[in-house]
Amino acid sequence: MPEERPTRWWATTGFRITLLHLALTLLGTLLLAGIGFWASSRFAVQQIQAEIERDAGVLLNAGRLGGPTSIALSIEARIAADRSGTQYFLLSGPDGGRIAGNLAAAPRSPGWATMGLDAATDDSVLLALGTPLPAGHFLLVGRDLAPVRELEARLLGAAGWVGGAALLLALAGGLVIGRSVVRRAAQMERALAEVEQGRLATRLAARPGGDEFDRLARRVNATLDRLADTMAALRQVTDDIAHDLRTPLTRLRQRLESLEGKEAEAAVAECDRILEIFAALLRIAQIESGARRSAFAGVDLTAVMETVAELYASAAAERGQRLETDLAPGVAMQGDRELLAQMLANLVENAIRHGREGGRVQLALRPGPEITVTDDGPGIPDADKPLVFRRFHRLDAARSSQGAGLGLALVAAVAELHGLAVALEDASATSPPGLRVRLRG
Amino acid sequence: MRILLVEDDAGTAAEVARGLTGAGHLVNHVPDGRAGLMEAIGGGYDLLVVDRMLPNLDGLGLVRALRAAGVATPTLMLTARAGLGDRVEGLDAGADDYLAKPFAFAELLARVHALGRRPALNAEPSVLRVADLEMDLLRRSVTRAGQRIELQPREFRLLEVLLRQAGRVVTRNMLLEQVWDIHFDPRTSVVETHISRLRAKLGEPTLIHTLRGAGYVARPPDA
Structure with missing residues (x-):
């Protein structure tokens, strides 16, 4: 299996867990703050309503006993006693004119209403209860809603702080959880990669009990x-x-x-x-x-290829072929010398056997390493190229072959073991195309 | 030579013993590892032929124990295993040579002879001779009847291996191992072509003789 690209941080389970955690925390905080805000503000308004109703009740009682004059007196007394300056009253006569109170004019609608004060001087909003009195009089009792607005503002501020803190905590928690998930997953991945490389004795770390x-x-x-x-x-x-x-x-x-x-x-x-x-x-x-693979050591590829070329030079000469080498000096790789030598020998032997009599076989090595073995024989049709590395596969007619058909299967196995990619190519555009085997590290 | 054969397979043992006896050696056969070790320590043998897979104590253990006991008798290890690292393992354990089954009997015989007469290291000759051919290992020169012959380094090594065993058979595989450090059989006649070249350079009458099915031997032309 090819090496996987490292996982991007935003594609990790850890990051996704953190994100989900954050979203849920945010939603929870918003919900909580919303409910709290709504309930508190409603409660405060209800408090004020209750106070208004109580005041109105007292004034109406005074009215029943002593008529509008009594109400007016009572209003004056209340206004005088109100230190907070949040209480508003208006007693108007049948003609709509003010008899008593600290409000200028107001609509004479019965029941609850909210109204602004004189917009030019004051931005307060009043909650007011209007009550019609006998003989065309009208009583309005109101309270400033400023304390409710202030409470709401404080609640919003508190919700902001709490929400912010919760988000930070959630982010930290998510990162911790996420990091630990990612770390454990990475540990497992590393261990399994070892196994994949053939180190079958590798085991994953596992605490007894554990998660x-x-x-x-x-x-x-x-x-x-x-x-x-x-x-x-x-x-x-x-x-x-x-x-x-x-x-x-x-x-x-x-x-x-x-x-x-x-x-x-x-x-x-x-x-x-x-x-x-x-x-x-x-x-x-x-x-x-x-x-x-456990027995791999540094192998001087240049030297191995020289040996193989030298070993086969006279065999090539017997078929009138020239065995040409173009070897970069000092190319080394981690591997098994014996297997690499056999792989190269199989390739050269193949090239000599299938190459044209009196032709040439070329052996090249580049750093990388990149090894090519080229002959000028009949080549292999494109359709058959993927097949020749199979065990017991033999192409008939064109490549008059001897041997058990295991030579190239062995080449493929050795190349795979050493992480070398094997490619078969036509050596030239002319006919016959010849064959070039390319091994690339 | 007195040869101890430690081999559990009766058939193989009988064949090998028959062949070695036929070649003029005294052969004693033991079928298991532990008995083999006792016999090898006490028996005064010139050579041991030890199978790798044995009951009681395997070939590797036997050779290791033997070397630990200070017995340096030359040992040829046989194996039926296809294992690739086996050769190295066998040599590391203290065996002197290693032969994978199946082998031609000629191959076994050649190796037995090569091992049996392996000279002590300090007695290395510096000049090798066969008939009128002389090879000076220190000057790295080869002359025949006084005429200097130029050899490539690999040809020199090939000739050296043959001359060190002059009069005895050297097999194709032994040449591949000792001259090219190649430990598999390339099937084609690569060695034969190198020998023909060498022969041509050394001139007539030839001193390197081919023994069909066995290998090569360097000896005077009249022998």
């Missing part, structure tokens, strides 16, 4: 144990097969060797072929298991 992450980690660990068991069993089977089949085959081969004659010789050769296919399959299986 859902610990439970998840334990579950993943159990799965990895199982996987390791399965792979160990597979290796055991492989070893058993190797031992149980190769030993009798070896014996058979030895017996055949002690016989004389062409048939015996052919039988030995057949035996060798069986053993060779068998060995190649086991080798590929072992490479693919990734177990070999």
